[in-house]
Amino acid sequence: MFEEDRVDKVAEPERRAFTYLMLSSVRFAYASAARLLVVKFVASMSASADVLALAFSEFDLSSIEMGKTITAKWRGKPVFIRRRSAAEIATEAAVPMEYLRDQETDADRTLKPEFIVVLGICPHLGCVPVSNAGDFGGWFCPCHGSHYDKSGRIRKGPSPLNLEVPPYKFIDENVILMG
Missing domain, CATH: 1.20.5 (Single alpha-helices involved in coiled-coils or other helix-helix interfaces)
Incomplete structure (x- = not known):
């Protein structure tokens, strides 16, 4: 065969x-x-167009007055952007590291000392802190009593971590790109 x-x-x-x-x-x-x-x-499995559109956002910081905080929205989360005076910057830079639970210097948390950009979500249980409140004049989480300074660092209360600094960069003198 x-x-x-x-x-x-x-x-x-x-x-x-x-x-x-x-x-x-x-x-x-x-x-x-x-x-x-x-x-x-x-x-x-890749992200859809509407999700990618939320991935990057530009914010113009020129309208923020000295010592004021604005709340913006990025990826569905609140973002606190504060314009700090020279006195506030000096006060936050002078805080000794041993006083901080989550030890980060003020310079490590900012790209330009004049502006602090943090996510407005408490790392303790996900609450939204109140701006310009608390014992240190930064943010206060009324749910469980966490106090943050003007650099977003935890100073008092149950929160174990500082407010998170999102990824951002300056694309102009007063314009940031988040994402």
Whole structure:
């Protein structure tokens, strides 16, 4: 039986080439279909356009008065942006590290000392602190009594961490890009 079904090299060499061509074409079609399925699957897991639009936000800081705090919204979360005076900056820079539970210097938390940008979510239980309140004049979380200074560092209360500093950069003198 083996001898009868075999493609003879001498009698019909073009049949062998055609068979190999057809087998290669079918394998290429299968590989292309598999690649298409993988690409579609991976693309379905990427973020949609409305989510990507929320990923980056620009904020103009020129309208913020000295010593005032504004609340902006980024990725559905409140963001506190405070313009600090030279006296406030000096006060926060002079705080000894041993007084802080989550030890971060004021310079580590800001790109420009004049502006402090923090997420407005208490790291203790996710409450929204009140601006310009508390024992240190920064933020106060009324739910559990956490007090933050004007650099967003925890100074008193149950919160274990400072207010989070989101990723941002200055793209102009008074314009930041968050995200």
